[in-house]
Amino acid sequence: MEFANTPSFFRHGPSPAARLTVCVLLSLSLLVADSRFGLMERAREAVSVVLYPLQRAANLPVSAVRHLGELFVAQATLKEENDALKNHALEQKAEIDRLRAAQADLAELRKTHALSTSLGGGGxxxxxxxxxxxxxxxxxxxxxxxxxxxxxxxxxxxxxxxxxxxxxxxxxxxxxxxxxxxxxxxxxxxxxxxxxxxxxxxxxxxxxxxxxxxxxxxxxxxxxxxxxxxxxxxxxxxxxxxxxxxxxxxxxxxxxxxxxxxxxxxxxxxxLPVRNVPPPPPPAAPAPETKAGK
CATH class of the missing domain: 2.40.10.340 (Rod shape-determining protein MreC, domain 1)
Structure with missing residues (x-):
C-alpha cells in the first residue's frame, strides 16, 4: 500500500528485496575491506572528532554532578581533619602548659631543698x-x-x-x-x-x-x-x-x-624548727639601802 506523502524514491526504482540485497552485499564488502585493509579507520577517526563535542556535551551534566559530589565530600573531609587538628593542638598546648608548670614546681622545689640544706637540713x-x-x-x-x-x-x-x-x-x-x-x-x-x-x-x-x-x-x-x-x-x-x-x-x-x-x-x-628560747634576763640588782640616820 502506497501513501500520498511517501517519497518518490521509495515508490519507484528497484524492489525492496533488491535494495536489501544490495545493502547486505555493500555492508559485507565494507566489513571485509575494513578488516583486511582498514579502509574505514580514518572515517571512524573523522567521525569521532566530529562527534567528540557532542559526547562531552552529553556527559557534561553527569560530570558536573559527580564533581559537585566530590567537592562536598572533600569539604566535609577537610572540615573533619581541621577540627581534629584543632583538638590535637589544644591537647598539645594543655600538655605543654602542664609540663611547664611541673618544671616550674620542680625548680622551686629544688631551690627550697637547697635552702633547707644550707640551713642545716632541719626544716x-x-x-x-x-x-x-x-x-x-x-x-x-x-x-x-x-x-x-x-x-x-x-x-x-x-x-x-x-x-x-x-x-x-x-x-x-x-x-x-x-x-x-x-x-x-x-x-x-x-x-x-x-x-x-x-x-x-x-x-x-x-x-x-x-x-x-x-x-x-x-x-x-x-x-x-x-x-x-x-x-x-x-x-x-x-x-x-x-x-x-x-x-x-x-x-x-x-x-x-x-x-x-x-x-x-x-x-x-x-x-624551720623552733629555736630554743633564750633564758630570761637576770633580775635587776636591788637598790642600795639608805641609812636610818640619813
Whole structure:
C-alpha cells in the first residue's frame, strides 16, 4: 500500500528485496575491506572528532554532578581533619602548659631543698594549699600539720626570704600568718650597718617604725632577721627598704619596705624548727639601802 506523502524514491526504482540485497552485499564488502585493509579507520577517526563535542556535551551534566559530589565530600573531609587538628593542638598546648608548670614546681622545689640544706637540713618542705578565707588577714594554709610534727611559732621561709610564722596547727594542715599581717612583728637588723629594729606588718606590706632621726638607713638596704627573739634564726632575708620618710613633724624615721619572700606566689615553703628560747634576763640588782640616820 502506497501513501500520498511517501517519497518518490521509495515508490519507484528497484524492489525492496533488491535494495536489501544490495545493502547486505555493500555492508559485507565494507566489513571485509575494513578488516583486511582498514579502509574505514580514518572515517571512524573523522567521525569521532566530529562527534567528540557532542559526547562531552552529553556527559557534561553527569560530570558536573559527580564533581559537585566530590567537592562536598572533600569539604566535609577537610572540615573533619581541621577540627581534629584543632583538638590535637589544644591537647598539645594543655600538655605543654602542664609540663611547664611541673618544671616550674620542680625548680622551686629544688631551690627550697637547697635552702633547707644550707640551713642545716632541719626544716620541712610544705606545699601551699590555699590562702586564708578572711580577706583582711594575711594567711596561707600548708599541707602539713601535727602529723608532721609542726607546732605553733615555727618560722616559715622560702628561697626569697621570710614568709611568716605558724600560728595554728591542725592534724593535717597548718595556718601560716604572713609577715604583712597587722599583728606580726619581726626583729630585724640592717645588713649594711647592723642596726637593730622592729619590722611591723600593716595589712598590706611591712615597714620600720620608731627609728631615731639620725639612723643610717637608705633605700636599697636589706633587712635580715636579727635572731634576738629566739624564734627566727638570724640572717634570714626579710625585706628591702624602698622609701625613707624623714619629716620634721615626726619624731621618728619611717621606712617603707618590700618583703623578699614569696607571700603572694610560690608553691613550696620551708618550715624551720623552733629555736630554743633564750633564758630570761637576770633580775635587776636591788637598790642600795639608805641609812636610818640619813
Amino acid at each position: 620541712q618542705i610544705a606545699e601551699v594549699l590555699y590562702t586564708g578565707r578572711d580577706p583582711f588577714s594575711h594567711k596561707i594554709i600548708v599541707d602539713k600539720g601535727e602529723d608532721a610534727g609542726l607546732a605553733r611559732g615555727q618560722p616559715v621561709t622560702d628561697e626569697g626570704g621570710l614568709v611568716g610564722q605558724i600560728t595554728r596547727v591542725q592534724p593535717l594542715s597548718a595556718e601560716v600568718t604572713l609577715v604583712t599581717d597587722k599583728h606580726q612583728m619581726v626583729p630585724v637588723m640592717l645588713e649594711r650597718t647592723g642596726v637593730r629594729a622592729i619590722l611591723y606588718g600593716y595589712g598590706g606590706g611591712v615597714e620600720l617604725r620608731y627609728l631615731p632621726m639620725g639612723a643610717d638607713i637608705r633605700p636599697g638596704d636589706r633587712l635580715l632577721t636579727s635572731g634576738i627573739d629566739g624564734v627566727y634564726p638570724s640572717g634570714l632575708p626579710v625585706a628591702r627598704v624602698e622609701r625613707v620618710d624623714r619629716t620634721s613633724s615626726n619624731a621618728f624615721v619611717r621606712a617603707i619596705t618590700r618583703p623578699l619572700g614569696g607571700l603572694d606566689h610560690g608553691r613550696f615553703v620551708l618550715v
